[in-house]
Amino acid sequence: MQTLTKLPIGSRAKVIAVHGNNAITKRLMEMGVVPGVTFRVVKSAPFGDPLEIKLRGYSLAMRISEADAIEVESE
């Protein structure tokens, strides 16, 4: 399974699924990270974590541990 964390900085990809049924996946989905949406990996913070992605016209930061739950498909 390819997850968001494995994507190189700057690449674009599409969300296939958000795995897990917990508060974090729910929050991610509420923020628009739902299957089918495309995004771009913007950067990682000074210590390599968290990550910043751009989707639906805005920037969202998340930790690597959370990004690991997001299954993606490169464009």
Place this chain on the structure above:
Amino acid sequence: MAIASVKSKDIRSVKADVRVKTAKNDLTVALAGNPNAGKTTLFNQLTGLRQKVANYPGVTVERKEGTWNAAGEVIRLIDLPGLYSLDATSLDEQIARDILTGNIYDIPKPDVVVAVVDATNLERNLYLVTQLIEFRLPVVVALTMVDVAEKRSLGVNVKILSRMLGIPVVKVTAASGAGIDELEAAVLRTARSTDRPKASWLSETIQGSEEEIHLSLTDDASANKQIFARYGFISEVYQRSVTPIDTLERGYSEKIDGILTHKFFGLLILIGILLIVFQSIFSWASLPMDLLDAGFGSLAELAKSSLPEGILTDLIADGIIAGVGGVLVFLPQILLLFLFLSILEDTGYMARAAFLLDRLMRGVGLHGKAFVPLLSSFACAIPGIMATRTIENPKDRLATIMIAPFMSCSARLPVYTLMIAAFFSGQYIFGFLSLGAVLILAMYMLGIVMAVIVAFILKRTILKSPPPPFVMELPPYRVPNFKTVLLNMFTRAGIFIKRAGTVILAISILLWALAYFPRTSAEDISNIQSSTAAAAAEGSPDEGIQLRNSFAGQLGHLIEPVIEPLGFDWKIGVALIASFAAREVLVSTLSIIYNTGADSTEESPSLINAVRDAKKDDGSKAWTPLTALTLMVFFVLAMQCMSTVAVVRRETNSWSWTIFMVGYMTGLAYLAALLTYQVGKYLGFG
């Protein structure tokens, strides 16, 4: 099913009627929207300055309310906390939901909800709108940031948007006020109508009353399905109503972030910004502070010379003017600090700071979001502790609350400044670094280091929990709105002044009375004078004996054995006891203590000189640079603020946590002060 839901609605409308009557039949409108959607700007525009800040009953979440005169109707406008979703995970969302469903007892269920929607971020902003529609609330969309959208050639077709959502959509421009009339008309129209749009994206089974929707949301899997369904609908709306542009392109914010959240420079800039903030608080604020100080000084003199001699005059000059003035002097510094915090918040930088620091904060066991409450705590722990409500995990939130008061708040500044002015001014390290600035920085660092250690321990013991989620928007950079920033600054400063006018005024009067009574008669004084050698050591004999025999003096003597190892005499003890009400009271107390009964015809020396010249009972100096340093260390760590204690009690809803906090902080303060003094003495500084 249908009957049941009708019934529950009837009950609700009866309750709502009762509430509306108590609110004089005014319309109630709530403003809801994502953070950074432009809600505050719209709120300020609609209400002008007819607004007030209060707390929700039972919780210290700030609530803003205002009066909106819309086409002859008086509307009670309620600003909800900024939120992304109505599924209550954080306290903010919980409160917003309770207001929208009419479950907060002193606010009627809103007649109309104005959803503030950022046109440049339409999809995510519409998510909340779909939920509002599901709650069967009468919604009007106010579309903001249209000017920004148009600059990016992102055109929004309001007609299609409105038709697909089934609710009115109005473009508003904050700067020009365009669209406000239309918004008024749409709100009044919606208030009168009973039509509610259907949430077409939900499957038939969950259409219905809000209770049913709520029930179905308790199951995570089906909740996720619903989120998916909402976004599915939103994508459809988006595709039809917006001219397509590449929404993933590199915008100007990203270019700015190229530097501001750069792997290396980002952290350097963050440190630089903090340094500039603190440096300017100390250098820019000094002139107005000196002016205020002189002003209160002459006011006290004036009171003494123009009022008849007696208890009342003493109370006004030595108690009220000296006490309250001693605190109000710090207003310029506090205004500046709040100004900077408002600007950092409004530009969007605060979220970047959390992004930069999350990894470090997590090392301690805290959330990157804890950075904002902790930074606010440098102004005052109260807004800081209130800001922790954005942290979703209760244990993380509690850990943040427990360490927030270690951040040196503005109330400690008076204490630091006094100590430095009296003992460390005009001294330089390496010839150019002001010793005072270095010491203040050291005090801030001490608080931070201690906070880190305590958080580390708490998060590994009693507050152990899995690492909290960090899913956070980085809002676009914006030039802060001058009016919003100023308003923000003055609201917060108003709270400080109010405290000076109430708590500190009361304590000043109380302390003055404790030091003034019981009166020692002139006869007694001469008797005592001839019999005690110690009295001769006092700067002004009458004063010394009066204070010693007063209630305050007796209290000070009572705790003297405990504070003696810290190098404090009983007079400092009196000030210490008083400062447990509020830290800055130390300054006013010292002015009262060292001026009690001062001969009105003499020039009373300024507080700084009084502190320098103060003598212990044995005739030795009451203060040395080491005593001053010890006192500062004590003030960094001790929990000396009634208002904070009250807020912690309300926010944690637990007396044990509150008592734990006061206890461990003060214990730590005592130990650290003891260590400072004893080691300093051993090394020969004392």
